[in-house]
Amino acid sequence: MNVFARRSFMKALSAAGLGGIVGGLHRSRASAATGTRKLVLVFASGGWDTTWSIEPKDGTQFDIPVGTRTVIGGLPIWTDASRPVTQAFFTANAARTCIVNGIEVRSISHPECTRRMMCGLPGSGNPDIGAIAGHTLGADLPIGYLMLGNVGYTGPLAASAGRVGATNQIVALLDEELGYPPMPGDTTAPFVPSADEEERVRAFLAGRVAREREERGALGFNAARIDDYASSLDRAQLLRDHADDFGTRGLVRTFEQQSEIAVEMLAAGVAWSVNIDAGISLDTHEVNDDQGPLQETLFGGLTTLVDLLAAAQGTAGGSLLDETLVLVVSEMTRTPKLNAALGKDHWTNASALVIGPGVAGGRVVGGTDELGQALTIDLDSGETNEGGVSLQPNSFAAGVLDLLGGDPEPFYPGVEVLRGIRA
């Protein structure tokens, strides 16, 4: 069940002036507030065993892999010569990376933990952090929140979000020449409107929208739907202008391929936030040793993503990395001990990486004790603190939204914001 009813949610949005785009996309890109940041949300599915990298443990209560506790740029990392990519990632990026451990996700179900980590809230019907960022900070872009990965939640913010499809089939809709072939035997000449015809069609549709707004679509739920429809026409046209940036139709699933498209979309001003599927499954109920190569793949992909962001031109004179936050989450961590199949099962905590500008680089926020139980923390400093509070997914999500320059309150009302991830 979503935490607060949709009705209340929409009222909160409305009160915050975020109730949707009215009248299409007329605001300029410069309207985003100073200090706001774009977002790439990387989801590493399956549940990572963080003792292999970002949460070193001794071998007393934990079954741990071969390796050494190495402090890299202030971050304690479990390293081993067999996992060079992981170590190299932190060597290059520790100064802009904050590790968050001990997030009390309080579930052991993949879908439920995924929702709690991505949305900050339990149950269905809520938007994830990418959707909120895209809607609130990138509302004037063609797709505020672009979902390249499989997993993503838009809740009531679907109008400003969009998926490319399992096989990047959005390409078939962006350019007639890249569309699907007609059925064999179909001899109907395709209709490709001229620019003039296109304009007339748009004028007709706009006229119909205006009439609908006079009465049935004047207020509330109906008005939001008509506004969504109107803005979708503008957004679609803007997307068509970027047809070449989406790559080719076909399977697009590697981390690297998604990273390339993500950076293109952010740099071109098509999207404000993008989600990426890391393309691995960390669900090692059997043979937990697979975590090593899987996390090597993850950190290899992250290295590529960060390098691409660093190489891309931002809008403020620096690189795109200077204005983009990379958030890496997995739905849960894994049990301290191996099970009988030499794997590890699901654990009720989660961890995350926050990478980018404004981040408390070289800092570890939160943690777990010798039994793997989450420790309480000071939300302002991020330090573990016996008299502190437990780190809940909503505080974490609110903290990320705050770091992005958004206002957490409409989405996480009354929630204490994790500010310890800020520099």
Added chain:
Amino acid sequence: MSALAIALSSGACKDDTTTAMAGGSEDQAAEGSSSSAPIDATSDDADASSGGGSTGADDLPQIVPLSPTEQLVRVSMALRGTRPTLDELAAVAADPETLADHVDAYLASPELGETIREMHDDAWLVGSENPYPLLDPLADRFGTEIGRAVSQSPLRLAEYIVTNDRPYTEIVTADYMVMDEIGAAVWGVAFDPGGDALQQTALIEGVPAAGVLSDPELFVRHRSDAANYNRGRANMVSSSLLCMNFLDRDIEIDGTVDLADPDAVSEAVRTNPSCASCHQTLDGLASFMWGWRGLLNPGLSTEYPLLMWGPNLVDDWEQKTGRPPNYFGTDGDDLASLGQLIADDPRFSLCTAQRFYAFFHQVPVEEVPLERAAELQTILIDSGFSAKAVIRAIVLDEDFLRSYTDDAALAEEVRGLKKARPSQLARTFAASTGFVWQTNLDMPPLPTQKYMGDVDLLRGTQYGFAVLGGGIDGRYVETAADTVNATTSLMVRQLAQDAAAHVVAADFAEPDHGARWLLDGVEPDDSDEATIVAQLVVLHAKLYGELVETDDPSVRDAWTLWSAGADDPTRAWVVTLAAMLQDHRILFY
């Protein structure tokens, strides 16, 4: 005690902060609406059967109902996915009291079937496109064709039960499946090749009679790995049939339990209070399902039929969890007893009412008004578990037939626009224009192996646009969108353009005006205003269900659009129809 009260008093874990063991995985005018009388928003007894409303006192919030013909459009779209016919529109315009008769006709129409399948896919999430191997006797099929046939079988069962108005309890008690010849071959059940395309078949040998719980596809889709012990499946059954989701609860793991020791884990989930509070219920429910294999990867199979049921697995709970089959405190025996226990549980009837209401109103199940759900539950029970009776009550109630309000305080609650799902658009376009949007992906330059075959671009998720248009894929996207976004707009734009080109070419090639889809009042060289406008009036009825006059602003808008391209009347029709077919009145109803 009322059925509702009984349902509310039932529960699994009494403490929402109960704890559990770490363990395995488990994996959405005619006469013009202004002529309609407003409804008193506080009135519960508006004349629903007529679809009309009562005029409230001046100081009460006012909600304007749809006009009679708008009501007809809504119920037609909701039940059939198509617009009303011109005759139906005329009949309701002449006598609004006939709306209920049309609803009854729609409930009896075959088009209701896809609606029922879609509704149940929202709950069971089985409609995948995963390809199955090309093995005898299905070696000449397409991989996705086989996969689609298999994944549809639970939904076909629901369709069969509802459209034939059989007791809805058969969802969990039926001693048959509903298969096509592909599904029957995959599972090795007898199928009459000379009979209907879809047939009632026997269950797989040895599987107890429990309706959808006897369909292997449900458990192929909702797999259970070695450590999960069917708990994910138990929760799927509980959440989809009882609206009770174990995952809504927070859990804490007792760190003192040695998770490396299966015996210690087994003991803890039975005796450790922090674990047992949920597991005593969840594991008992899971134990009913031990006959189903935990995993089946069709791609690794070498022959049909596939083996999914294992009689020798039925008692494996003894070694795994030690908890015998038990349904929230009531001992059970096998899947058949589970099905009967569910059928007898007031939560099942209440959940059914909630799910049906949620689907048609396009709201989350959790937001269905409990009082209304209880009323529908009573209708379900009193009708002998007629799902059609519930659907009829839903679509004829004033709260389903609302248009808008001028009261800003109420406006968020008056959901006066329903979003058409991609499958509804598929049916609308096919019925209105004859256009079926599809492609074939086995042509060069794509792989020539028989794999995809024809792809339904509005219903397909892997290559089609169902998800981009707001539909679900049953795996990653579990909730349909109730609004439109850029990708929906892109999809409808292309769909409208292709359909417009198709229908104009087809209609102008058809000399018999009565056999045309849309353009039944014009010829390619007609361009005089009266003729064109008369045709536009007819198009408003056919495409939007609107009975309008020639001076209606919408008709004038369309005339303006058409006349701008009058130099080439045929192309002007393509442009005009491409515009009309992507109007918001196509996407919302």
